[in-house]
Amino acid sequence: MDWLYILMPIAGVKIFWPGLIILGIGVGVIGGFFGMGGAWMVTPGLNILGFPMAFAIGTDIAHMAGKSLISTMRHGKFGNVDYKLGLIMLVGTVIGFEIGAQMIMWLERIGSVELVVRWLYILLLMLITYMVFGDVLKRRKKEKEAAAAGKELDKLATGLEWHKTFHKIKIPPMIHLEVAGIYCSAWLPIMVSFLTGWLAGILGIGGGLIRMPSLIYIVGCPTHVAVGTDLFEVMISGLYGAATYTYKGRTELVAAVIMLIGAAIGAQIGTVATKYIKGYGIRIAFGCAVIGCAISVALKLIPTYFPQSKAFCDVAATFFVLAVVSALSLYIMVKMIQGAKQEVAQKRKKAAAIAS
Amino acid sequence: MHKLWSKILGFSSALFLLIPGMALAAGGGPVAPMVIVADTRKLSGIMAWWANLYNESHLYFTILTVVLIPVIGVIFGVVADIVMTHIGIDLKSRELAEH
Numbered sequence: 001m002d003w004l005y006i007l008m009p010i011a012g013v014k015i016f017w018p019g020l021i022i023l024g025i026g027v028g029v030i031g032g033f034f035g036m037g038g039a040w041m042v043t044p045g046l047n048i049l050g051f052p053m054a055f056a057i058g059t060d061i062a063h064m065a066g067k068s069l070i071s072t073m074r075h076g077k078f079g080n081v082d083y084k085l086g087l088i089m090l091v092g093t094v095i096g097f098e099i100g101a102q103m104i105m106w107l108e109r110i111g112s113v114e115l116v117v118r119w120l121y122i123l124l125l126m127l128i129t130y131m132v133f134g135d136v137l138k139r140r141k142k143e144k145e146a147a148a149a150g151k152e153l154d155k156l157a158t159g160l161e162w163h164k165t166f167h168k169i170k171i172p173p174m175i176h177l178e179v180a181g182i183y184c185s186a187w188l189p190i191m192v193s194f195l196t197g198w199l200a201g202i203l204g205i206g207g208g209l210i211r212m213p214s215l216i217y218i219v220g221c222p223t224h225v226a227v228g229t230d231l232f233e234v235m236i237s238g239l240y241g242a243a244t245y246t247y248k249g250r251t252e253l254v255a256a257v258i259m260l261i262g263a264a265i266g267a268q269i270g271t272v273a274t275k276y277i278k279g280y281g282i283r284i285a286f287g288c289a290v291i292g293c294a295i296s297v298a299l300k301l302i303p304t305y306f307p308q309s310k311a312f313c314d315v316a317a318t319f320f321v322l323a324v325v326s327a328l329s330l331y332i333m334v335k336m337i338q339g340a341k342q343e344v345a346q347k348r349k350k351a352a353a354i355a356s
Numbered sequence: 357m358h359k360l361w362s363k364i365l366g367f368s369s370a371l372f373l374l375i376p377g378m379a380l381a382a383g384g385g386p387v388a389p390m391v392i393v394a395d396t397r398k399l400s401g402i403m404a405w406w407a408n409l410y411n412e413s414h415l416y417f418t419i420l421t422v423v424l425i426p427v428i429g430v431i432f433g434v435v436a437d438i439v440m441t442h443i444g445i446d447l448k449s450r451e452l453a454e455h
Contacts, residue, residue, distance in 0.1 A: 009407035010394045062421065066429035073433050077448050242425055246418040249392070253421050254406070257428055264432030268440055272447070344444040 008252045011055045017258050019049045024063065024259035028266020029329040032071040033273055034286050035227030036208025037064040037234045040293050041325045044318040051255070058242070058250030059259075064206070065238030066256065067263040072231045074271040080228030082179035082221070085189055089233060092193030093200075093207065097237075100201020118301050121203050125294035128213050132287035135159035135217070136280060156222075163220025180221045180229070192218050206241075208234050209293065212286065223279030266329070273332045276339025285328065292324030 005014045023045045027038045039060055046056035075081050107113040138159030146153040171185045192214050200207030208230050215226035245251050274282060299317035303310035394407040410417045440447055 007398060007403070009396075009399055009403045010410055012395050062425055066425045066432075069426050069429040070433035070436070073430070074437075074447065079449075239422060239425065243418055243422045246421045247414055249410070249414065251421060253424065254403070256425065260428055260432055264429070264436045267433075268436040272440065272445060340443065340445050343446065347444060 006254070006258075008051075008055075008254055010249065011052060011252050011255075013050050013052070013055075015050055015255060020255055020258040021262035023049070024067075024262025024264075025266040025269075026262075026325045026329045028067055028070075028263035028268075029270040029273075029332050030266075030289065030325060031064070031067055031208075031231070031234075031263075032074070032267040032270025033227070033282065033332050034208075034270075034289060035071075035075075035212050035230035035234070037061075037068065037206040037238060038208070039064065039206050040209070040296065041321055044296075044321050045325070046255075048318055048322070051252070054250045055252050055255075058245035058248070059252045059255045061206075061238055061241040061245055062251045062253060062256035063259040063263060065235060065242050066260045067267050068231045068235035068238055070264055071267040071271050072228065072235050074268060075224075075228030075231055075274075078224070078228070078271075078275065079179065080224045080274070081232050082177050082225055082229045083232065084175070085177045085180055085182075085219070085221070086229045086232040086236075088175070088186060088189050089193035089211075089229075090236060092190040092195075093197035093211075093233060093237065096194035096197025096199075097201040097207070100198040100203075102201075103198075104202050104204070115301075115304055117203060118297055121205075121297050122294055122301070124199065124203075124210065125290050125297065128210070128290050129287055129294065131160065131213055131217055132283055132290065136284055136287070139280065160217055162217050166218055167220060180219070180225045182220050184219070189219055206234060206237065209290065216283070223282050224274055227274060227282065269336050270329075270332055273336035273339065276342075277335055281335075285331065289324065289328055292321070292328075296321045296324075 004016055004018060006017045007014050023042065027042050027045075030036075030041065031038045037060075039057075042060040042063070043053075043056050046059060047053060051059065072081060104113060104117070107116075136159060139153075139157065140159075142157060142159065143153045166188055167182070167184045169185050169188065171187050173186045174183065175186045176183050193211070196207055196210045196214050199210055211233065212226050212230045215221040215230060216223060219226075221229065242251060246253075277285075296317045299313045299320065302313045394410050396404050396407045396411070399407055409420070437447060
């Protein structure tokens with residue numbers, strides 16, 4: 001069974017390469033569907049396959065850049081990417097991220113900040129969960145009220161409407177984002193990207209997990225456009241991250257390429273699945289992913305208070321993350337196959353009708 | 357408006373070039389010291405060449421990595437596109453128009 005293992009040229013470790021492909025498929029599906037890099041899922045996966053932590057992070061970022069490119073290409077063809085919005089947000093993201101990263105280094109010099117960062121992460125994830133499910137419940141309520149009044153709720157109606165309040169801010173320059181269908185002050189996406197970038201810098205994450213809901217609830221993007229635009233940003237920041245990590249000797253391109261084989265398939269599945277699932281379906285599944293992430297972070301926090309549980313919690317957190325990845329990618333895959341089957345059947349029906 | 361766009365693009369490009377400290381430390385956590393010289397003794401062919409390139413110049417290695425990632429991404433993406441189109445899925449439009 002030696003052929004199932006490949007010696008990594010830089011890290012010098014032997015890795016089970018089918019595991020890399022499977023991991024690539026899983027995160028490709030989830031990344032393409034939710035519009036995030038998914039570092040919180042990949043890093044423990046690579047670690048479990050035998051990568052040292054330093055290489056796990058760098059390799060993950062390298063593969064993330066390639067995977068996001070594939071997903072962005074596909075989302076772009078569906079009309080889900082607002083490039084103007086993505087480029088504007090890039091400015092705020094870079095500045096915010098740098099300030100956040102510098103801040104965390106400054107805090108580290110004062111004392112240990114790991115605990116504070118983890119708690120902050122959990123609080124943020126709880127807030128996102130509240131936003132997502134609060135929004136879903138509010139929309140259901142509106143649907144019921146509309147049904148009781150004998151009307152049908154507008155397809156574009158949302159539960160939470162915070163973005164409408166933010167759109168009332170008219171500080172020039174005002175911009176029209178055609179793809180997202182938004183007219184707002186340019187400062188709104190800049191400030192949102194600055195804050196999400198700053199939080200990402202503090203938390204040491206890519207930021208897709210925070211940016212995607214911010215695009216929906218604060219900027220007011222439709223879900224599909226939020227996913228596509230977020231992926232566009234992940235792609236650019238991922239390439240930059242790959243460059244810095246590679247220069248520091250922490251990227252294993254061979255592993256990233258093997259993962260990309262799986263991710264190319266996964267990203268297509270995840271992206272095409274957004275064709276068949278309504279915006280609110282994506283939001284609910286995203287909320288579940290956020291809960292999964294929060295539980296894995298909480299499991300890493302427990303040993304701080306109960307040191308004897310460290311070994312158990314580390315293993316439990318890793319397996320929990322992998323279970324969440326498997327469950328979510330399975331759900332998305334099933335939905336994609338069902339939708340594709342229906343589409344192909346309809347096309348055949350049409351063709352048969354025309355022929356007869 | 358055109359000037360504003362030029363300024364935004366110029367500023368973002370400059371930031372990317374001038375901030376080498378920024379790195380997306382996804383997932384956080386402690387990091388191991390970097391590998392200065394890759395061990396090429398057990399490697400052969402393209403793998404040995406790749407590790408040697410790393411040993412000779414980190415800069416060339418980085419440039420090649422950053423160029424290769426999008427190129428490979430595009431190739432794999434196009435191949436996956438061909439397969440999906442062959443199955444009969446419309447990859448150019450999305451009918452759903454919901455928030």
